[in-house]
Amino acid sequence: MNWINNFVRPRINSIFSRRETPENLWHKCSACGTMLFHRELSDNLNVCTNCNHHMGLTPRARFANLFDGGVFTEVAVPDPKADPLQFRDQKKYPDRMRAAQKGTGEKEAMLVATGEMGRTPIVAAAQDFSFMGGSMGMYVGNAIIAAAQEAVKLHRPLILFSAAGGARMQEGILSLMQMPRTTVAVEMVKEAGLPYIVVLTHPTTGGVTASYAMLGDVHIAEPNALICFAGPRVIEQTIREKLPEGFQRAEYLLDHGMLDRVTHRMQMRDELITITRMLINLPPAIKGDLPPPAPEAEAPAEANSTEPPAGSAA
Amino acid sequence: MTQYLDFEKPLAEIEGKAEELRALARTNEGMDVSAEAEALDAKAAAMLVDLYKDLSPWRKCQVARHPDRPHCRDYIEALFTEYTPLAGDRNFADDHAVMGGLARLGDRPVMVIGHEKGTDTKSRIEHNFGMARPEGYRKAIRLMEMAGKFGLPVVTLVDTPGAYPGKGAEERGQSEAIARATEACLRIGVPLVSVIIGEGGSGGAVAFATANRVAMLQHSIYSVISPEGCASILWKDAEKMREAAEALRLTAQDLMKLGVIDRVIEEPSGGAHRDGKAAIAAVGRAIEAMLSDLDGKDRAEIVKDRRTKFLKMGDRGLAA
Numbered sequence: 001m002n003w004i005n006n007f008v009r010p011r012i013n014s015i016f017s018r019r020e021t022p023e024n025l026w027h028k029c030s031a032c033g034t035m036l037f038h039r040e041l042s043d044n045l046n047v048c049t050n051c052n053h054h055m056g057l058t059p060r061a062r063f064a065n066l067f068d069g070g071v072f073t074e075v076a077v078p079d080p081k082a083d084p085l086q087f088r089d090q091k092k093y094p095d096r097m098r099a100a101q102k103g104t105g106e107k108e109a110m111l112v113a114t115g116e117m118g119r120t121p122i123v124a125a126a127q128d129f130s131f132m133g134g135s136m137g138m139y140v141g142n143a144i145i146a147a148a149q150e151a152v153k154l155h156r157p158l159i160l161f162s163a164a165g166g167a168r169m170q171e172g173i174l175s176l177m178q179m180p181r182t183t184v185a186v187e188m189v190k191e192a193g194l195p196y197i198v199v200l201t202h203p204t205t206g207g208v209t210a211s212y213a214m215l216g217d218v219h220i221a222e223p224n225a226l227i228c229f230a231g232p233r234v235i236e237q238t239i240r241e242k243l244p245e246g247f248q249r250a251e252y253l254l255d256h257g258m259l260d261r262v263t264h265r266m267q268m269r270d271e272l273i274t275i276t277r278m279l280i281n282l283p284p285a286i287k288g289d290l291p292p293p294a295p296e297a298e299a300p301a302e303a304n305s306t307e308p309p310a311g312s313a314a
Numbered sequence: 315m316t317q318y319l320d321f322e323k324p325l326a327e328i329e330g331k332a333e334e335l336r337a338l339a340r341t342n343e344g345m346d347v348s349a350e351a352e353a354l355d356a357k358a359a360a361m362l363v364d365l366y367k368d369l370s371p372w373r374k375c376q377v378a379r380h381p382d383r384p385h386c387r388d389y390i391e392a393l394f395t396e397y398t399p400l401a402g403d404r405n406f407a408d409d410h411a412v413m414g415g416l417a418r419l420g421d422r423p424v425m426v427i428g429h430e431k432g433t434d435t436k437s438r439i440e441h442n443f444g445m446a447r448p449e450g451y452r453k454a455i456r457l458m459e460m461a462g463k464f465g466l467p468v469v470t471l472v473d474t475p476g477a478y479p480g481k482g483a484e485e486r487g488q489s490e491a492i493a494r495a496t497e498a499c500l501r502i503g504v505p506l507v508s509v510i511i512g513e514g515g516s517g518g519a520v521a522f523a524t525a526n527r528v529a530m531l532q533h534s535i536y537s538v539i540s541p542e543g544c545a546s547i548l549w550k551d552a553e554k555m556r557e558a559a560e561a562l563r564l565t566a567q568d569l570m571k572l573g574v575i576d577r578v579i580e581e582p583s584g585g586a587h588r589d590g591k592a593a594i595a596a597v598g599r600a601i602e603a604m605l606s607d608l609d610g611k612d613r614a615e616i617v618k619d620r621r622t623k624f625l626k627m628g629d630r631g632l633a634a
Contacts, residue, residue, distance in 0.1 A: 084572070084631035085563045089548035138628050145625065167516075167538045169548060172562045173574050174628045176538035179517060180524040181628075183496045184621050207538070209489035210477075210517040215497060229489040229517070230479030238479050248484060256485050 029053055045265045054202060054222045054265055058104070059111035059126035062161060066124060066269055072115035075123070077108075077146045080138030085172050093170040100132045109134045109164070110143035114150060117159075118273035118285040123151040126161040129203070134164035136208050137171040141178035144212060148185035157195040157276050162213040166206020179211040186215045195279040199268065200227050200250070200259070218275055219259045220268070221250035227258075316588070319376045325365060328358045362584040369533060371559035375541055377533040378512050379475075382587035384594055386413060386428035386471045389511065392591070393598040394419055394426060400457060402449075406486060409450030411442045411478070414457045419469065419601065425461035427454050427522065428471030431512070444513075445478035448491035451521050455491075455498045462502035467605055470508040470522040475540065476515035495521035500620055503613030507604040509579070509597055510534045510566075511586075526620050527604035528574070530566035531593065532581040536574070537564035563632070571632055576604070 026035045031053035041048075045065060046055040064070040087093040101107065109131040114123050125147040127134045134140075144160070151158040167175035189196045198216030200209075202225035210229050221227060228248040236243060246252050250262045263271050273285045318326040332354035339347040369377065377383075390397050394417035401408040414427035429446065432438035454470075461468045477488055499506055499522070508525035514536030523536075530536060539547075541559035546552040563569070566578045579600045586593035608616065 080628065081631040084628065085561070086632060087561050089557070089561060141628075169539055169544055169562070172538055173536060173564065173569055173572065176516060176520060176536075177574060177624065177627050179493075179520045180496055180500065180624045183493065183500055183524070184624055187497065187500060187621075207517050207520075210492040210521075211496060212493075214487075214490040214493040228484055229477060229492065230484065234479045235481060235484065239481060241481075243481065247481070256487070258487050258490060 030055060047265050052223065052264070054224065056129050056163070056202070057265070058130060059106075059128050059161070062126050063111065063113055063115075063124065066117055066272075067113070067115035068117065068119065072113040072124075075112040075114060075146055075150050077110070077112060077139065077143045080142055083170075084138065084174055085170070087170040087172065089170075096132065096170065104128060104131045106131055108139040108143070109136075110140045112143050112147045112150070114154065114156070117269065117276070120273055120276050120280075120282065120285070121154070121156050122159055122276065123147050123154065123156050124159045124161070127163045127208075129163040129165075129201075132168065133166075134162075134208075135166060135168035135175070136164055136178045136182075137168035137175045138178070140164075140168075141181045144182045145185045148188045151189050151194055152192045155192070155194065157197065157280060158189050159197045159199065159272060159276070160212065160216070161199045161201055162204040162208055163201045164204060164206070164208040166208055176207065179207050182212040183215065186212050190217075195276060197272065197275065199272070201225055203227070205229070205231055214258070217279070218261075220261045220263050220271065221253065221259050222265055222268070223250055223262055225250045227253050317380070317382060319373070319380065321373055321376070322365065325358055325361050328354055328361065332358065359583075362588075366533075366584055370556070371535075371562070371565050372541065372556040374533050374565050375513075375535050375555075375559055377585045377587070378535045380585065380587045381433070382590075383512055384586055384590040385433065386430040386473055386511070388590060389471055389594055389597060390417065390426055390428070392594045393601070394424075397426070400460075401453070403452035403456060405449070405452060407447075407449045409442075409447050409453060410440050411444055411446040411474070412450035412453055414454060416466075419605070422467070422605075424467045424469050424605075425457050426469045426471070427457055428511075429474040429518075429522070431473060442478060444474045445476060446474065446518060447478050447480065447483040448486040448488050451477075451491035451495040454522065455495050458495075458498045458502050458506075462504050465504055467505040467507070467608075468502065468525075469601055469605075470506070470525065472508060472510045472514050472519045472523050472536075473512035474515045474518045475513055477518035477521075489517075492517045492521045496524050499524035500624075501617070503616055505605055505608035505611070505616055506620070507601060507608070509600060510536050510575075511597065515540065524620070524624065526608055526616065526623070527576045529577045529579050529597075529600045529604060530569065530575050531579050531586060531597065532566055533585050534566055535564045536566075536569055537562050568632070573627060573630055 025038050027041055028035055029048040032051035034050040046057045063072050083093045109128045112125045196216050197218045198213055200213055200221040204213050204227045226248055232243055253259045254262050277285055332351045335347045335351045339345050397417040399415040413430045417426045429444040430441045431444035432441035458468055506525040507527045508523040510530040512534055516538055541555040542552050544558040545554040569575045570578050579596050582589035582592040
């Protein structure tokens with residue numbers, strides 16, 4: 001044995017004995033920079049445990065928490081014509097779409113589902129900011145129309161979680177036409193006498209804010225969410241002055257009368273249950289752990305236990 | 315004095331020469347230049363037709379924004395009688411970017427609402443370049459609801475770069491005001507017809523143009539974002555507005571193909587700014603035709619007509 005054996009052997013060993021560890025065990029909070037353990041972060045619904053910064057949450061993760069036992073049924077959304085304008089900037093629109101689909105594992109920027117939330121039957125729709133900035137094109141329009149039709153058909157309240165940079169430019173005028181189209185959808189729900197509740201999450205801007213996101217019976221926002229029509233940069237360029245701290249953030253909009261409430265994500269579900277049940281005249285929700293909803297729906301019991309007991313939400 | 319656009323430079327040269335020649339003839343008596351001047355006129359006319367025959371999308375944007383193009387006020391003055399402006403949103407202010415009120419179209423009383431950009435520096439500032447604030451949309455909502463109550467058809471004239479991106483506008487709920495205006499357009503039980511006479515800029519235009527029938531002037535534009543804005547986001551270079559204008563399909567002709575609008579109103583040779591009267595008359599005929607199309611429908615039918623139109627929109631894409 002000479003020195004070289006000693007030097008080489010550990011390296012060879014390490015190749016065979018490398019432990020299987022998943023990547024990204026730790027996430028850095030985008031606001032305060034604290035390193036957060038992934039399980040702790042997902043248990044806290046992607047809210048930083050240090051500074052309460054609300055990070056993005058995919059529709060699937062949101063629904064897993066929102067619906068009883070994480071059980072929901074997806075509502076089919078009619079497929080629109082793909083790439084209606086044959087749009088091409090530096091990349092082709094279909095290529096951007098494929099990249100987004102690959103990156104998120106989702107088909108498009110909105111997910112619609114039915115299910116029960118604290119034993120309250122609802123239809124929910126959630127926008128996916130990680131899919132091309134949640135942008136509103138024909139598919140998102142179709143999804144909202146499908147959600148509204150489902151709500152009317154099943155006679156259930158509609159809860160919508162918005163998150164979008166605005167209209168999808170790659171669909172040009174057709175993305176703009178989703179403003180009236182989604183407004184028609186909201187009208188259908190309202191005419192049926194059903195509650196339409198909007199939860200505005202970070203960010204909700206542009207044509208999305210100027211249509212279905214601002215037409216709710218109740219507007220609830222997540223803390224510090226950017227909610228606006230024109231973005232702060234555009235405004236600064238136009239008026240050439242610095243904007244005040246917190247401008248266009250949820251709390252600012254609450255102060256200016258555009259929102260009903262600003263609610264922490266961990267308390268959102270309970271609040272939605274309370275409000276919805278009152279609006280559709282149901283008795284108060286039973287607090288605490290509940291058995292899985294329907295016998296045929298197999299609810300994983302542990303999904304419920306990840307939530308705090310309802311009574312602790314203050 | 316005509317204001318020439320950059321692509322009209324060769325035309326400006328020829329017309330300038332003809333003008334010079336005529337001025338020369340006026341000072342030197344006995345000099346006969348009429349033959350040459352007429353030849354130049356003919357050449358200019360042919361060039362004008364040629365230039366405008368197949369305008370590129372970006373050139374259409376330039377024409378749509380031409381300062382001499384007839385504005386909302388010109389249309390209201392020429393097409394309607396007894397125009398009585400109604401002001402204010404009953405809440406905060408009167409927005410001068412939006413004008414509207416009662417008027418008669420022929421014998422028929424209607425509510426007319428539109429964006430006014432202004433014609434000179436002073437009036438442009440007064441009208442905020444046609445960029446409305448929440449008060450403007452709320453005034454429009456009030457007028458639309460009034461029209462609905464009294465059974466008056468609504469005519470909207472769209473000409474706006476977009477809703478105003480300002481601090482106060484955001485604080486007072488620009489997005490909510492636009493959303494509510496779109497909702498009002500869909501709700502009212504009276505015919506609503508809309509003409510895009512210049513720029514149809516994004517949400518600010520939708521708030522007025524969610525109509526039973528939408529027409530566009532031949533060289534007007536209607537888009538989700540300005541070509542400059544689109545270029546700076548997708549190309550990371552605002553100078554790529556020509557490419558963006560091309561890609562966005564914002565011309566009346568493309569929107570007709572996409573089924574977003576119902577008719578294209580032909581403009582006089584060389585654009586509406588060269589013969590305002592003719593353009594205004596053509597718009598008048600289109601409004602009459604669109605309104606008579608909707609005659610005899612009751613409230614429920616009118617509302618349903620609008621809803622179905624928008625629910626179906628976008629089914630076919632450009633290929634159809």
